[in-house]
Amino acid sequence: MLRKAATVLSALLVVANLLTAAPALGSSPLISNVTYYIMYDPLARSGYASITFNIDVNTATQFSIQLVNPSYANASFLNATFSNPAAVLVPPLFNSSTGILDFVVNSSTTVNVYLLLYDLFQELTPGSYEGVLDFTMFRNTSFTSTITIPGVYQVIARRFDSPTEAVSTSYSANTTVITFSSPGLYHVILLVPINQVSQPSSGAQAVSTPWWVWVVAALLAGTVAATLLYYLRRGRLEVETLPPKRLEEDDVVREIVLALGDAGEEGLRQSELVSITKRPKSSISRRVKRLLEEGYVEVERVGKYNVLKLTEKGKLLYKRLKK
Template sequence: MLKQKALTVIIAFMMVLALTPVLNGETAYSISINLSYDLTSNTGIMEIVLDIYDSSNTTMFEIPLMFLGEQAVFSIINITATPEAGTLIYEYNEFGKVLKLITYNTTRVTTWLVAENVTENYAPGVYGFFLDLEGFADIGSASFNLYIYGSHEITVENLGVGSYNGTVYYSNSFTVLQINRPGLYFILILTNIEQIPPTQPSPASGFDISIAVTVILLAIGASGVFVYLWRRRMSVELEAVATRDLLTDEVVRDIIMVLGKAGDKGLQQSELVNLTGRPKSSVSRRIKKLEDEGYVNVVRSGKYNYLRLTDKGLEAFRKIASKERRND
């Protein structure tokens, strides 16, 4: 209890001195995320490197770890500051999966974590996960690097605005995926069938068992790709929302109500997440659905994207607002 009070006093004092917020629209820092992952055990080691351009200010950072999905679990191994003479105070909220840092005279913070349950195994040799880097859109630069031992086929689907799908290459026995642009992505990983231990031949069988295994694995892989494409066609919704039921979804209704009240000026997605109180991943997917269905427009203004309701969206806003007034 005494330690917590002391920490609270220190944090309050530093914030009073000169607290610089992390997301203030300025190029204040850059972040690099490196994940070395084992698909079989669904476990890996993640390194997050935060480079701070102006170390003279006392600065608070909030790094949301939800970018690898709500199902992912993290455990901090170590956090270091450079130079060592700098000041670093940190707190990790396991429930909200948010890493909070306060730095002073520090140019780099390196965090090492154990990452578990990142990928979903759709079928033998077929893995996938969502990567949401939209929360890093306002910083200097952000990059994500995935390292998987062995040769794999990686397909990246950009679920947001634009067609950027990263870079995949093979180096030093690792398949490497590099993404250096904020956005919402779905990563599909197909394990090379040559790396899967073959089934022992059956003495009663007269044909080549390896051919049968190859055909079966190809069929399974094809079914996994089909599942992936089907999910993409349905806007890759984790909580699937059919078009006919779109306006009955609570998150969709919240988004429309908040955008309707914002008027012509629109809102950034980060503002929309804060005002609705909904998870960023849920908001992102529904925005994509609303845009596809003609309820929302994404308008570029300067270096920011703003969301505004279309005429169709305004009509939906008026109907939802009218219904809520009657219920009140």
């Protein structure tokens, strides 16, 4: 019995020695040429993502790659293909709760991953949407991303950690195309122009909306309004309110700052803030954006995750709230 157990243990040790664990994607020299393409419809609150990257290895290597930050979007796995199928030792497994894809390969290959995306953008007011796009996991890797959105929107975008960096926007065939040339954490706002005939780009064509689109939109608006009224009357819907000018007057902001202050230098992921405060994800996301913009909170990459921590300014607010 002991001899058999020793044999099994020896075999496991051999496999472990053969298997190399790849570092996180953002710092891995084994991964290059990341192309992240997204097609997303904010009206339907759903879309599609195609992520392509190259892998350069010559021994069995385990990869654990975060493709989506669940704090800012939800995703479900469609498929993954490899240009060199013989290189795959363990097929890809996607964890939708963490946005991480795991697989094992033993030689170089190009990987194509296909995902369905949900809740990438949240509606602010009728005709305007906002979202946070997190590409920080691809830092130190050659990277480009393009987002195609049906319809013509005015785009306001900035990178939290590099506000002066420009984001390219173009218009073609009644679509809005946003291009990001470097990885980072981006805040994007979409606004529908009041006059759809005057396009933001001189090369865009004026597009008339078919009559049936307005009929469908009216039916959907009526359905949504009736649903909201039903839940409001039953007291099951929390009405979202924007933070006041003085952030410390907002209950959700106070809960976020207190939670981050209590966590200390370890910080918290945004999903953990949702669990601690019991607030809707959209409420937490909106307040975190405001706190980032005003310098109370900063984002730090820890392993595979983005962690929120209080800045010195945030710590002073925390001390005031604790009194």
